[in-house]
Amino acid sequence: MLNALTLVTGITALLLAAWCGWAAYRHQPTKDWHFIGMAVVSLLAVIQLVVGIVRLAQGDKPEQGTAIFLAYLLGAFACVPTAGFMSLAERTRWGSVTAAAGGVVLAVLEVRLFDIWGG
Template sequence: MILWFTLVQVSVAAIAGVLCIVLGLAGRRPSDLSVGALALVELLLIAQIAMALIAPAVGNPPTGSLLEFWVYLVSAALLPPAAVFWALLERSRWSTVILGIAALAVAIMVWRMHAIWTVQVA
C-alpha cells in the first residue's frame, strides 16, 4: 500500500463518518450528501483494490498475511454499499448515523490494512 493514499482514504472516511454522524444526530435523514460521502469512500476502496492487485507486480509486495489483507479489503469494500442499502431502506435519522459508523469502520480497517501490508515482522 502507498502511505499517502492510505492517509487520504483514512481522512476521507473519517470526515465522511463524522459528517454522517453529525447529520444523523441533528435529525437529518439520508440525503445526497450523506450517501455521496459513502460513495466517495467506496470509490477510494475500489481504487485500493486495483492498487493492491498491481502493487506486488511492480515491486511492492506485502510483508504480512496476504489473506488477512484481502479479507479486510473485501469486507471494507462491502460495508459502504450495505450501509447505503440499509439507509435507503429505512430512511430515518438513525440510518444516517449508521452511514457514519460504517465510514469510521472503513477508516479503521484501511489503517489496519496498511499495517498488514507494511509493518509485519516475521
C-alpha cells in the same frame, strides 16, 4: 501499498462519518449529498482495491500474509456501500447513524491494512 492513498481514504471516511453523525444528531436521515459523499469514499476504496491487487500481481507481499490482506481489502471495499444500502432501508436518523458507523469501520480497516502491509 500506497501510504498516501490509505491515509486519504481513512481521512475521507472519518469526514463522512462526522458528516453523517452530524445529520443523525440533528435527527435527519441520509440525504442525496450524503450518498454522493459515500460514492467518493467508495471510489477511493475501489482505487485502493485495484492498487492492492496490482501490487500483489507484481510480486509484492504483505508482511502478515496475502490472504488476510485480501480479506481486509475486500472488506474495506464493501464497507461503505453496504452501510449506504442499509441506510436506504432505514430513512430515519438511524440511517445516518448506520452510514456514520460505516465510515468509522472503514477508517479502522484502513489502519489495519496499513499494519498488514508492513507500514
